[in-house]
Amino acid sequence: MVASIPIEASRQPTFDVVNLCVKRQHDEILKSISFSAAPGELIGLLGPSGSGKSTLMRALLGVQAITSGSVQVLQSPPGSPSLRGQIGYMAQNSAIYVDLTVEENLRYFAGVLHQPSSEVTRVAGVVALTSFSNRLVSSLSGGERTRVSLGIALLGSPPVMILDEPTVGLDPMLRRDLWRTFEDLTATGATVMVSSHVLDEAARCARLLLLRNGSILFDNSPAQLLSVAGCTSYDSAFERLIEEVK
Amino acid sequence: MSLRRTLLTTRRILQQLRHDPRTIGLLLLVPSALVGLLAWSLTNDPGAFDSIGPKLLGVFPLVVMFLVTSVITLRERSVGTLERLFTLPLTKAEFVAGYAFAFGGLAVIQSFLVSVLSYTWYGLAHQGVPWRVSVVALCAALLGTAFGLALSAIAHSEFQAVQFMPAFILPQLLLCGLVIPVGQLPTVLRVVADVMPMTAAIHAIAPLQSTWYYVEQFAIMIAYVLAALVVGATTLRRATK
Numbered sequence: 001m002v003a004s005i006p007i008e009a010s011r012q013p014t015f016d017v018v019n020l021c022v023k024r025q026h027d028e029i030l031k032s033i034s035f036s037a038a039p040g041e042l043i044g045l046l047g048p049s050g051s052g053k054s055t056l057m058r059a060l061l062g063v064q065a066i067t068s069g070s071v072q073v074l075q076s077p078p079g080s081p082s083l084r085g086q087i088g089y090m091a092q093n094s095a096i097y098v099d100l101t102v103e104e105n106l107r108y109f110a111g112v113l114h115q116p117s118s119e120v121t122r123v124a125g126v127v128a129l130t131s132f133s134n135r136l137v138s139s140l141s142g143g144e145r146t147r148v149s150l151g152i153a154l155l156g157s158p159p160v161m162i163l164d165e166p167t168v169g170l171d172p173m174l175r176r177d178l179w180r181t182f183e184d185l186t187a188t189g190a191t192v193m194v195s196s197h198v199l200d201e202a203a204r205c206a207r208l209l210l211l212r213n214g215s216i217l218f219d220n221s222p223a224q225l226l227s228v229a230g231c232t233s234y235d236s237a238f239e240r241l242i243e244e245v246k
Numbered sequence: 247m248s249l250r251r252t253l254l255t256t257r258r259i260l261q262q263l264r265h266d267p268r269t270i271g272l273l274l275l276v277p278s279a280l281v282g283l284l285a286w287s288l289t290n291d292p293g294a295f296d297s298i299g300p301k302l303l304g305v306f307p308l309v310v311m312f313l314v315t316s317v318i319t320l321r322e323r324s325v326g327t328l329e330r331l332f333t334l335p336l337t338k339a340e341f342v343a344g345y346a347f348a349f350g351g352l353a354v355i356q357s358f359l360v361s362v363l364s365y366t367w368y369g370l371a372h373q374g375v376p377w378r379v380s381v382v383a384l385c386a387a388l389l390g391t392a393f394g395l396a397l398s399a400i401a402h403s404e405f406q407a408v409q410f411m412p413a414f415i416l417p418q419l420l421l422c423g424l425v426i427p428v429g430q431l432p433t434v435l436r437v438v439a440d441v442m443p444m445t446a447a448i449h450a451i452a453p454l455q456s457t458w459y460y461v462e463q464f465a466i467m468i469a470y471v472l473a474a475l476v477v478g479a480t481t482l483r484r485a486t487k
Contacts, residue, residue, distance in 0.1 A: 063329050064486060079484055084335040095326030099262045111254040112334050136265060152330070 012075055014039050014160055014191035015060060020069035022055055022214075029055045031214040032069065037193070037207075039159070042186045044205035044222075045195040048242065051211040053195045054092060057162050060193075061089055073160065085113050088153035088161040094145045096137055102148055103133040109152045119155055126181055127151040128174060143169040150178070161185060161192040167201065179204050199234035212242055247339050255336070255344025259318075260351075273314060273352060277306040278360045285368035296371050299364060300379050301424055304447030307356055307387035309415055315349055315394025316407040324403065332484045342395055342479040346388075353387030378460070382450045385467040389443050392474035399481035418444040443470040 013036040022030040030052045037043055045053050058064035059071055062079020071078050074086060096105050106120045124130045127147040137145060150166050161182070167175045179201065182192045196202040203222040210218035210225075218225060218241055222234065229237035263270055281302055288294040322328040331341065361380040364370040393414065401407040421431065421439040428439045439445050443466065449455075450463035 058486075061333050063332055063484060079332075081335075084333060087333055089330060089333045091326050091329065093326045095330040097258070097262055097327060098325070099265045100258070101265075104258070104261050108254060108258040109330075109334070112251055112331070112336050114335075 013037060013072075014041070014074060015193075016070075016072040016075075017060075018070045020056075020059060020071055021067045022052075022059060022064060023067040029214055030059070033214075033216055034069075035209065035216060035219060037191050039189045039191055040186050041191050041207060042182060042205045043191070043193045044202035044208045045193055045211065046197075046199065046202055046208060046238065047211035047217075052214040053211055054164055055214075056211065057089075057164050057193065057195065060162055061087060085156070086158050086160055088155070088158040088163075090149050090153040090163045090166050092164045094149040096145065096148050096152065098138040098145075099136065101134050101136055102129055102140075105137060105148055106151055106155070110155050113156050115156045123151045123154050126154060128177075141169075143171070146170060147174075154181070157185065157188070157190070159190050161190060161194075163192070163194045165195055165197065167196065167198070175201065199238055203234050210238070210241060217241055247337060247343070251336055252340045252343045252347065255341060256347040256351075259345060259348035262318075263348075263352075269314070270352075273310065274356050274359060277303075277310055277356060278363050280306050281360055281364055282368055285364070285370070295368070298424075299368070299370050300451045301448050303357075303360060303364065303379055303383045304386045304451055305419065305422070305424070305444065307353060307360070307383050308390040308444060308447065309411070310356075311349060311353060311387045311390030312394045312397075312415065313390075313408070313411055315345065315391045316397045316401065316410070317394075317404050319345060319395055319398035320401060320404050320407050323398070328482075338479045338482045338484075341482070342475055345395055346391060346475055349391040349394075350388055353384055353391060357383030357387055379451055381464075382447050382467075385450070385464065385471070386444075386447045388471045389447070389467060389474070392471045392478065393443075395478035396474040396481070399478055399483075415444075418442050421445065423448045441466075443467060446470075 015035070015037040017036065018034050020030055020033040021028065033056065045056070047053050055064055059066050060073055060078055062077070062083070073083055076083050100108070102124070103120065106123060107117065110117070110120050124133060127150050129144070129147050129151060132140065132144065137148060140148070146166070146169055150163070153161060153163060167178060170178070182194060183204070186192050194202070194205065202208060206221060208218065208220065208222055208225055209216060218228070225234065225237050226232065229240040231237040231240055281299060284299060284302060285295045288298070357380055361376065361383055365376055397407060397410050397414070401410055421428070421435060422442060422444040423439070428436055428445060431439055446463045446466035450460055450467070
């Protein structure tokens with residue numbers, strides 16, 4: 001089941017961020033970030049750890065208070081009731097109930113989202129957890145827990161997906177399949193934002209956002225990243241850009 | 247507020263407990279065992295259990311439920327499931343009510359068990375009415391649940407929550423009339439004691455009072471339960487600073 005986006009709304013940006021600042025105590029986590037994203041975009045969010053990737057994602061979700069600037073998601077302020085259930089979210093910590101089975105986890109969140117039980121079956125297949133349905137999450141490995149968490153984010157095929165490091169600890173085959181799933185979702189008009197440390201993997205995104213110290217360093221296509229940095233590999237291009245600013 | 251999402255949450259919490267039989271065992275049996283221990287210790291002092299026992303039926307469930315509820319709700323916060331739920335169509339009221347129903351249900355079983363054992367095996371002979379003592383035990387458990395929920399919004403970790411127990415519970419234990427009758431307290435402390443939830447539980451168990459007196463005590467307890475639930479629901483923050 002795929003949530004459809006009304007035609008007139010599809011021309012509106014999914015994310016519209018203007019001069020977003022987030023301060024925590026005296027630290028500036030995000031310094032005047034501006035960008036917008038259209039329906040159907042697959043955006044890779046890159047940056048060294050501590051660059052503000054997770055904070056930016058949480059600000060889009062409305063679970064991070066913003067200091068100044070404006071953020072609109074599907075023309076609504078983040079966290080507003082109309083957005084709940086419209087954004088599939090996967091945090092870096094797996095945020096699942098370890099004392100429930102895989103299926104009980106999926107069923108609970110599907111119930112909250114008003115999704116039928118067929119959706120639980122579908123999602124368990126997408127994240128390759130069908131044979132683990134009755135296993136307690138506490139008995140699963142880190143990668144398996146990540147898949148449960150990702151499965152919950154995929155429930156109901158929401159029009160917006162915000163995924164913080166969704167492929168960490170997964171084997172290459174599953175990673176490839178999941179990236180294909182993200183691409184399929186964008187083909188139906190969903191906007192998918194994925195943060196990653198693996199640059200070759202993130203290069204599958206048509207658009208890369210590079211964060212460093214809370215500012216956007218680069219916002220363009222992977223091919224552009226290579227030509228701007230004058231490198232042949234994404235890793236060295238990334239390093240060069242980060243170094244240049246220092 | 248959707249009853250469906252509330253009950254889904256209640257079912258999920260009970261499923262979590264079902265996978266943890268030891269917690270259920272401790273939750274249901276500890277208050278009964280403690281009251282049994284008290285009855286045994288007072289064997290050589292006829293009549294003593296009859297006066298102290300019923301009071302403790304109002305104290306133990308409160309303490310046990312307070313601890314369990316505050317820790318389990320804080321865990322939702324620390325593992326991130328609360329944050330995830332806040333991005334979904336679940337309201338804070340549904341979340342808190344889901345917990346209140348789950349633990350309220352357990353409180354019914356817990357208080358039933360402890361009262362039945364007291365009146366049969368432990369040989370409680372109380373001038374009061376047994377059903378009233380059972381209802382007080384239930385109210386005490388609900389008080390513990392509601393305050394545990396409210397507290398989990400204030401405490402930042404399970405470690406802090408456990409330390410709130412002596413700060414929140416022990417003053418009430420000292421002043422509620424267990425150690426010294428409320429009437430004999432200095433004036434200021436008596437005023438304080440009279441508005442504490444645990445005192446209302448002890449008062450509601452006292453035999454031979456007017457109907458109006460009992461109505462008042464139950465009203466105090468229910469008011470505290472509702473107030474704590476509202477505080478718990480309103481102080482849950484969606485966004486972190």
